[in-house]
Amino acid sequence: MIKRMGDSTVMFSIMPRIVSYASVVGKKEADGPLKDDFDKISYDMHMGQDTWEKAESQLQKEVLSLALEKANKNAGDIDFLFAGDLLNQCISSSYGLKDFSIPYLGQYGACSTMVQGLIMASVMVSSGASHLSACITSSHFCSAERQYRFPLDYGGQRPQSSQWTVTGAGCCILSDTKSEGLPMVKTATVGRIVDLGVTDQNNMGAAMAPAAADTLLRYFRDTSSSPSDYDMIYTGDLGKIGSELLYELLSKEGVDIKGRHKDCGVMIFNDEDMDVHSGGSGCGCCSSVLCGHILKNVSSGNLKNILVMATGALLSPTSIQQSETIPSIAHLVNIVI
Amino acid sequence: MIKRMGDSTVMFSIMPRIVSYASVVGKKEADGPLKDDFDKISYDMHMGQDTWEKAESQLQKEVLSLALEKANKNAGDIDFLFAGDLLNQCISSSYGLKDFSIPYLGQYGACSTMVQGLIMASVMVSSGASHLSACITSSHFCSAERQYRFPLDYGGQRPQSSQWTVTGAGCCILSDTKSEGLPMVKTATVGRIVDLGVTDQNNMGAAMAPAAADTLLRYFRDTSSSPSDYDMIYTGDLGKIGSELLYELLSKEGVDIKGRHKDCGVMIFNDEDMDVHSGGSGCGCCSSVLCGHILKNVSSGNLKNILVMATGALLSPTSIQQSETIPSIAHLVNIVI
Numbered sequence: 001m002i003k004r005m006g007d008s009t010v011m012f013s014i015m016p017r018i019v020s021y022a023s024v025v026g027k028k029e030a031d032g033p034l035k036d037d038f039d040k041i042s043y044d045m046h047m048g049q050d051t052w053e054k055a056e057s058q059l060q061k062e063v064l065s066l067a068l069e070k071a072n073k074n075a076g077d078i079d080f081l082f083a084g085d086l087l088n089q090c091i092s093s094s095y096g097l098k099d100f101s102i103p104y105l106g107q108y109g110a111c112s113t114m115v116q117g118l119i120m121a122s123v124m125v126s127s128g129a130s131h132l133s134a135c136i137t138s139s140h141f142c143s144a145e146r147q148y149r150f151p152l153d154y155g156g157q158r159p160q161s162s163q164w165t166v167t168g169a170g171c172c173i174l175s176d177t178k179s180e181g182l183p184m185v186k187t188a189t190v191g192r193i194v195d196l197g198v199t200d201q202n203n204m205g206a207a208m209a210p211a212a213a214d215t216l217l218r219y220f221r222d223t224s225s226s227p228s229d230y231d232m233i234y235t236g237d238l239g240k241i242g243s244e245l246l247y248e249l250l251s252k253e254g255v256d257i258k259g260r261h262k263d264c265g266v267m268i269f270n271d272e273d274m275d276v277h278s279g280g281s282g283c284g285c286c287s288s289v290l291c292g293h294i295l296k297n298v299s300s301g302n303l304k305n306i307l308v309m310a311t312g313a314l315l316s317p318t319s320i321q322q323s324e325t326i327p328s329i330a331h332l333v334n335i336v337i
Numbered sequence: 338m339i340k341r342m343g344d345s346t347v348m349f350s351i352m353p354r355i356v357s358y359a360s361v362v363g364k365k366e367a368d369g370p371l372k373d374d375f376d377k378i379s380y381d382m383h384m385g386q387d388t389w390e391k392a393e394s395q396l397q398k399e400v401l402s403l404a405l406e407k408a409n410k411n412a413g414d415i416d417f418l419f420a421g422d423l424l425n426q427c428i429s430s431s432y433g434l435k436d437f438s439i440p441y442l443g444q445y446g447a448c449s450t451m452v453q454g455l456i457m458a459s460v461m462v463s464s465g466a467s468h469l470s471a472c473i474t475s476s477h478f479c480s481a482e483r484q485y486r487f488p489l490d491y492g493g494q495r496p497q498s499s500q501w502t503v504t505g506a507g508c509c510i511l512s513d514t515k516s517e518g519l520p521m522v523k524t525a526t527v528g529r530i531v532d533l534g535v536t537d538q539n540n541m542g543a544a545m546a547p548a549a550a551d552t553l554l555r556y557f558r559d560t561s562s563s564p565s566d567y568d569m570i571y572t573g574d575l576g577k578i579g580s581e582l583l584y585e586l587l588s589k590e591g592v593d594i595k596g597r598h599k600d601c602g603v604m605i606f607n608d609e610d611m612d613v614h615s616g617g618s619g620c621g622c623c624s625s626v627l628c629g630h631i632l633k634n635v636s637s638g639n640l641k642n643i644l645v646m647a648t649g650a651l652l653s654p655t656s657i658q659q660s661e662t663i664p665s666i667a668h669l670v671n672i673v674i
Contacts, residue, residue, distance in 0.1 A: 106446050110426065
């Protein structure tokens, strides 16, 4: 059963357990500081496929297979699969996951999709609709770059505010088991679309920070809690610029998360020598860091009570060409052990 | 609370009530046989906007406003909004709905999105996570045509197997009220991705029929029911060709739905004089017919127990250019009064 808390937070009276998680990344991510946290590294950016899109589908296929293997489960054991990605019509997910024959619910929240999927899978498990549900997202630098920006061979110069799309995927399997010692989803806040009028698609952090602030403030209000109640607050891919803007927006409301905040986009690369500018981005950024680094630290007991909030910019190349502003969203989950 | 039935069907022990529904369509749809069922007709294909994409966003805005008005509710009363569309990165939904500030969960199931949203909203309401949730989808002939096929001015000839994207939108508001006499969602089956190798993007009916058969057969098995238990079985946009293929696939399993089946894509246009070939399609096809014609007939008591199954082709122009096959999906709900 699920209960409402305040305006837009839900509490899972029966807390879904994260019984398995897995991550797969590309070679650039393996050069970063989190290398040892990922389950699998693909040094071939094509992942043995003949297009970038199929390479990204392959990431999803591999990460689901790994998560199933770790849980000692088969595809047939999973009741519902929530997945999504950045490609037009979310084809990395549909083509990557079709052979598993799992009842499938496509999600689209841009780079916030991992937490959106986690919320939906938690709702299914906690409500009694499912014993086991999974969520997956991915991104691939090459498929994203050519769809959103320029042909890869063009080699355009990237502004300092831009972010680097992570090549990676993450998968969580949630269960209604009562086993102790597993990470659990306790509460969740669904984001609203926030648009403060940013139009620079090379500064996604600026576009997404207001949505992150909106969700986080609503969460603290709904749950009557404050930053010091949590071991760490992770954001998805605000990057360096977006994180600074989030601090600024929160400080206006008297909230300070600086000492206990990390951004997956900042964590995954070493900016000094990796030329990623403001940090990593893409659906695969939050999902690979969550299912690599973060959940490992929860499982080991290093972190006992955390917030994970993934942010997404809901633009498209078409909307940018039409001079539209960039609406954004942020979804949040509280994970405890 | 929600219970599982068989492999992939869920039963809502607390049945969500559809307290309000609304539909908006374009001028061609208003020339069809269902004209009087729609709440609003826009004879201006631009809906007062300067791009087709913004016109489609306008459809979503109007249909949500209408549904809220009919329910005598404000946007602030809605806990969760599930929406999606066919445009890249689902921009009709994100741009159309951002000003309502409702916690938002973007869905992507191509033309199956309306029923996917209905299932997700039902789960939220039945589980206690929400008092009121809404779902919306839309499509627009002009925004879809130029994204998926040709520039509008090109005037290419359409093969007889092709379908015509409906300009329209539909919205349902679901509630945990116990009021009598309202349409209720009783059970739902989430579709699996099915791909029998069809590659012709001008024959979506053929690509989607196997997914429709898969979901319908699983539903009948999970619920131990048969076609004669229902007043009518509606499909989303299989069109004439897809419907015939569905009959053929079902007959191999000894199931006959012919006498009690209608397809929204066939119902919405008069093919004889409207040049739509195999019928209507698009997310707005099932949603406008459901929220126009079908639910009116349920509310009036003409139909007491129906199945609504929307089908979606999970391709993209990129996947077609890369000679991929077309994976499809079909989601189903049982609506009773």
